[in-house]
Amino acid sequence: MSRAFRFAIPTTANSIDRVMKHLFFLCTALLFASLAGTSHAQVAVIAHEDVPVEQTDAETLEDVYLLEQNKWDNGSKIVRFDLNAENDTKTAFYDHLGQSVSDAKKVWLRKKLSGEAQPPEKASPGQVVDKVSTTSAAIGYVSADAVTDAVKVIATIE
Amino acid sequence: MSTGRISSLYISLLVFGLTFAFVPEPALGQSDDLNIYGFFQAQGRYVDSEDASGDGGYSSFRLPQLNLFFAKEFGDDFGAFVSTEFLNSYNSGEDFGIARLGEGWVQYEYGRALKVKGGLLIPKFNNLNEIKNRTPLLPYITRPFVYEQSYKNLFENGDYVPQRAYGQVYGTLPVGDVEVDYAAYVGNSDPGFLVSGDANYPVSGTDTTYSKLFGGRVGVNYKGVKAGVSGTVDEANMREVNLSIADVSVPAGLGDVDRYRIGADLSFDVNDFFAEGEVISVVYDLSDKQEAQWDGLRAQPTFAGVLGEDLDQLFYYGVAGYQITDKFDVHVLYNAVEESRSDTDLDSYGAGVSYRPVFPIRLKAGYRYTTIRDGAFNSDFFSLAASVTF
Numbered sequence: 183m184s185r186a187f188r189f190a191i192p193t194t195a196n197s198i199d200r201v202m203k204h205l206f207f208l209c210t211a212l213l214f215a216s217l218a219g220t221s222h223a224q225v226a227v228i229a230h231e232d233v234p235v236e237q238t239d240a241e242t243l244e245d246v247y248l249l250e251q252n253k254w255d256n257g258s259k260i261v262r263f264d265l266n267a268e269n270d271t272k273t274a275f276y277d278h279l280g281q282s283v284s285d286a287k288k289v290w291l292r293k294k295l296s297g298e299a300q301p302p303e304k305a306s307p308g309q310v311v312d313k314v315s316t317t318s319a320a321i322g323y324v325s326a327d328a329v330t331d332a333v334k335v336i337a338t339i340e
Numbered sequence: 341m342s343t344g345r346i347s348s349l350y351i352s353l354l355v356f357g358l359t360f361a362f363v364p365e366p367a368l369g370q371s372d373d374l375n376i377y378g379f380f381q382a383q384g385r386y387v388d389s390e391d392a393s394g395d396g397g398y399s400s401f402r403l404p405q406l407n408l409f410f411a412k413e414f415g416d417d418f419g420a421f422v423s424t425e426f427l428n429s430y431n432s433g434e435d436f437g438i439a440r441l442g443e444g445w446v447q448y449e450y451g452r453a454l455k456v457k458g459g460l461l462i463p464k465f466n467n468l469n470e471i472k473n474r475t476p477l478l479p480y481i482t483r484p485f486v487y488e489q490s491y492k493n494l495f496e497n498g499d500y501v502p503q504r505a506y507g508q509v510y511g512t513l514p515v516g517d518v519e520v521d522y523a524a525y526v527g528n529s530d531p532g533f534l535v536s537g538d539a540n541y542p543v544s545g546t547d548t549t550y551s552k553l554f555g556g557r558v559g560v561n562y563k564g565v566k567a568g569v570s571g572t573v574d575e576a577n578m579r580e581v582n583l584s585i586a587d588v589s590v591p592a593g594l595g596d597v598d599r600y601r602i603g604a605d606l607s608f609d610v611n612d613f614f615a616e617g618e619v620i621s622v623v624y625d626l627s628d629k630q631e632a633q634w635d636g637l638r639a640q641p642t643f644a645g646v647l648g649e650d651l652d653q654l655f656y657y658g659v660a661g662y663q664i665t666d667k668f669d670v671h672v673l674y675n676a677v678e679e680s681r682s683d684t685d686l687d688s689y690g691a692g693v694s695y696r697p698v699f700p701i702r703l704k705a706g707y708r709y710t711t712i713r714d715g716a717f718n719s720d721f722f723s724l725a726a727s728v729t730f
Contacts, residue, residue: 245452250452250512251452252449252452253416253449253451253452257416257417258416259413259415259416282666284666284667284699287699288477291476291477291699291729292471292474292477294377295379295407295409295471295474295476295477295729296470296471296474297409297411297419297421297423297443297445297447300375300411300413
């Protein structure tokens with residue numbers, strides 16, 4: 183009994199040691215996983231095929247999404263689509279514009295209440311590509327892995 | 341003041357506010373359809389005032405502003421907008437408050453550099469005029485004096501800022517990193533002239549004002565900092581001179597007087613700090629004959645000590661605030677009016693907070709201290725409000 187007990191102690195200590203190592207690796211993995219979760223996904227700014235823009239910059243996108251620029255160069259009225267829920271894609275997009283989502287909402291409210299322009303139409307991540315591809319002069323943004331051949335990508339945000 | 345009265349008011353306002361705190365966010369966006377939407381501000385306040393008669397405190401609920409909007413776009417170039425306003429707890433049955441057409445215009449947009457509006461519109465003058473009635477955009481409950489409809493009995497708002505125009509050309513031009521805004525408009529003179537036709541004029545519902553308003557604004561916008569100067573030229577109806585703050589109307593018989601409004605505005609919203617300031621100087625250019633008439637009135641015993649040296653008016657205000665979170669902000673505010681015509685100064689300062697439980701609902705709380713004539717009358721205002729976009 184005492185012998186068994188004598189050998190049991192180091193065995194238990196080894197087990198604890200192994201468990202601690204596993205816990206350490208698990209925590210490390212969870213930490214990296216959580217950090218990965220808060221990093222911004224790659225965002226693609228997409229447009230309908232008839233939009234007369236092939237590449238655009240953050241300044242132009244800011245003017246478009248803050249309702250300052252309402253027409254493309256060919257005179258067609260811009261139709262904007264915005265994600266209906268806040269997620270990494272949306273945050274990354276507005277960060278790129280130098281705005282927070284709530285700042286953009288305030289600008290939209292001012293434009294809407296003064297009758298100058300209506301805010302972008304809301305759509306789910308799954309709907310944005312479909313809506314942009316089927317709406318003339320439309321622009322939207324989605325996670326880069328959601329892009330299809332039905333739309334053209336006019337900017338990519340890392 | 342009664343503690344019980346205040347407590348019951350605040351409890352009622354709290355319940356009122358919480359009722360609004362759980363309303364789902366409406367989804368509105370671009371559409372070719374007719375967009376119908378609006379906003380209102382409901383508020384309650386306790387006023388603790390002191391004058392020669394002693395304590396004049398009271399509390400009251402009110403709905404000072406409710407707007408209904410109708411907006412529609414026609415193709416790529418045109419859009420129309422109609423705003424109807426119901427002010428000061430409007431109730432036609434009780435002959436209370438005001439219902440009116442605030443705006444009704446059609447807009448042509450060539451591009452960002454050129455837009456043209458025609459119809460009844462609120463012209464661009466300084467930063468606040470166009471949005472003075474849009475309470476969800478404003479952090480405070482009670483607007484600066486000359487923009488606050490509730491002070492209609494104290495000020496002729498139309499003296500300080502142009503209330504309406506009928507045509508406006510405006511736009512934004514990029515000049516390097518700076519954006520230059522411009523606007524020019526034309527309309528009838530101030531509501532002091534507003535009449536709906538008379539026996540000599542066959543078409544009823546026509547504003548028979550014969551004097552025109554011309555005005556505009558030029559401003560710059562650089563990385564969230566905006567500054568501009570504004571001006572208007574028109575004629576003021578001075579057959580009677582209203583000294584509203586002094587509660588006197590003088591049959592001055594000055595006729596039409598050339599009036600020049602000059603304004604300057606500066607505002608910024610950088611990081612989490614925001615600030616806005618405006619100055620408006622209203623100058624009345626009396627002819628020699630009119631000046632002699634005014635001096636004659638001042639010499640009369642009835643008006644001794646009532647009438648000031650000239651008719652000029654000055655208004656200035658500043659608000660500064662900090663956005664603590666996306667939903668919560670705090671501010672301090674100061675604004676003042678100096679009316680030379682009645683030798684009266686009125687100033688007010690205060691502080692407030694606003695909170696958005698959901699974006700369309702802005703709950704506000706504020707305090708104001710207001711004095712007239714160097715403390716001859718002073719009031720403390722405690723207010724709570726819900727500004728709701730729907």
